[in-house]
Amino acid sequence: MANTVEVPELVASMDDVVEMDGILYFVNSADYSNSLWQWDGTTASKVANSNGTQTETIYSSGSSVSTTSYSLLQAYNGKLYFFATIPEINEATGDELYSYDPETDQFSLVYDFTPGVDNSRAYNFIEYDGKLYFTVRDFSGGYSFWRTDGTTTEEVTVVTNSAVEDFDPLAYAVWKGKLYFRGYDPVSNLYTYDSKTNSITQISDNTSSSHDPYHFLTPDDSDDYLYYSGELNSSSYHFLFRTDGTSVEVLDENIVVAQRAIKVGTTLYFEGDDGTAGDEVYKLDLNTLSVSEVQIQGIAPAYPVPATNQITVDPSLVNATYSIFDVTGKVVKNGVLKSRVIDFNLNSGLYILKAQTDSGFYAQKIIVK
Numbered sequence: 001m002a003n004t005v006e007v008p009e010l011v012a013s014m015d016d017v018v019e020m021d022g023i024l025y026f027v028n029s030a031d032y033s034n035s036l037w038q039w040d041g042t043t044a045s046k047v048a049n050s051n052g053t054q055t056e057t058i059y060s061s062g063s064s065v066s067t068t069s070y071s072l073l074q075a076y077n078g079k080l081y082f083f084a085t086i087p088e089i090n091e092a093t094g095d096e097l098y099s100y101d102p103e104t105d106q107f108s109l110v111y112d113f114t115p116g117v118d119n120s121r122a123y124n125f126i127e128y129d130g131k132l133y134f135t136v137r138d139f140s141g142g143y144s145f146w147r148t149d150g151t152t153t154e155e156v157t158v159v160t161n162s163a164v165e166d167f168d169p170l171a172y173a174v175w176k177g178k179l180y181f182r183g184y185d186p187v188s189n190l191y192t193y194d195s196k197t198n199s200i201t202q203i204s205d206n207t208s209s210s211h212d213p214y215h216f217l218t219p220d221d222s223d224d225y226l227y228y229s230g231e232l233n234s235s236s237y238h239f240l241f242r243t244d245g246t247s248v249e250v251l252d253e254n255i256v257v258a259q260r261a262i263k264v265g266t267t268l269y270f271e272g273d274d275g276t277a278g279d280e281v282y283k284l285d286l287n288t289l290s291v292s293e294v295q296i297q298g299i300a301p302a303y304p305v306p307a308t309n310q311i312t313v314d315p316s317l318v319n320a321t322y323s324i325f326d327v328t329g330k331v332v333k334n335g336v337l338k339s340r341v342i343d344f345n346l347n348s349g350l351y352i353l354k355a356q357t358d359s360g361f362y363a364q365k366i367i368v369k
Contacts, residue, residue, distance in 0.1 A: 016073035017348045018080070021102070024347070025080055027073060036073075036082070036100065047100060074125035076132045077150055078103070081110065083122045095119035099150065111153040113146075114138050126172045128179045129195040133172075158198050159183075173216035175226045176245060180216065188212050190230070190248060204248045206233045211248075213241070215259040217268070218328040227268060229259040240270055240284065252291045255282055260365065262352050263329045269352050271365055281352070281363045299362055302342075302353060306367040310343045311353070317362065322355040324366065344368075 017026040028037040028046070036047040074081045080100040086107055097110040097120075113120040113136050121137040131147045133156070138144070145159040159181075171182035178192040180203075188210035190203040204211040210231055215238075217227040225242040232239065232250060240251045240258035252258070255272035262269045268284040284291050302311040323334040324344065332351070333344050342353075351366040 018073050018075050020075040124172050128174045159193055171214040173219055175219040176221050182213050203243055208233055217261040217263055227261050260350055262325055269363055301364055306369040310341055312340050317355050320355040320357045325352045
């Protein structure tokens with residue numbers, strides 16, 4: 001039985017979760033103040049500055065996990081970065097970029113993007129080429145692309161001012177030395193930014209409707225392709241795509257709403273709908289590019305959804321071997337099902353449960369809150 005510690009007062013109020021040096025940091029929205037908290041596995045407490053100052057209004061979308069998909073609280077070089085209002089430090093800044101250093105218990109204003117009391121917003125921090133990149137939305141609604149090393153903060157004007165008319169903050173991935181992102185000119189397409197040449201390149205070529213690339217599979221530079229969800233030029237549905245960095249390729253036009261791919265060995269698991277079975281988990285053999293449904297008939301889905309610290313599976317899975325994978329494809333828990341209950345202590349996010357039975361494989365997405 002797993003040693004799972006429940007913190008009841010935090011279960012329904014943890015947003016933008018990130019781990020740094022063994023401490024779990026998160027935005028606590030329980031009292032509507034969106035303050036910064038920390039949990040060492042035993043005790044949860046509000047993070048305070050060395051002089052007693054506390055963050056009172058961290059900008060938070062709610063229910064976000066700090067991954068390459070969409071993050072608002074980011075660990076970088078031993079500090080936490082976030083947009084917040086901290087009147088005790090600078091009451092005239094509004095929501096701007098701050099950092100928190102756990103070693104000194106110091107909050108610091110990193111940059112004021114909109115001087116005065118007007119607010120700014122940052123979206124999707126991601127580390128690339130040794131710096132922290134992110135999108136800023138100013139008070140007038142305009143987007144711009146920025147980076148910081150913690151000391152110098154500067155706009156990446158080649159991205160802000162080039163063909164990308166409305167830079168989208170919700171889709172980033174770093175792969176083989178380049179930053180992949182979704183931009184608009186005038187419809188959305190897949191682009192790359194190369195920090196070494198300070199240039200951008202358009203990869204997909206949708207013209208009549210948006211390509212809308214998102215849900216990038218967390219990539220590894222040893223992979224030959226980067227996998228993601230995207231739309232065809234003639235469809236508003238999302239399909240499973242891949243790119244080699246120069247062009248894009250749709251992998252199956254029969255499975256729509258394809259998203260949240262997880263790579264395990266030479267198999268890609270993803271969520272999709274073939275138009276008859278509803279929203280299910282599918283697997284793609286990367287050697288043959290053949291797609292098949294992984295559900296075994298007659299097995300009821302595990303519950304609850306979302307889960308907190310355990311799930312209950314179908315009785316037919318008892319004595320089956322199982323593994324739980326995170327979004328990077330890493331095994332975070334495995335073993336043999338001795339009962340219907342699987343206990344775990346996992347960060348908030350999306351996972352895949354995979355079980356081996358005498359009849360074959362069973363797979364199901366798990367959402368942990």
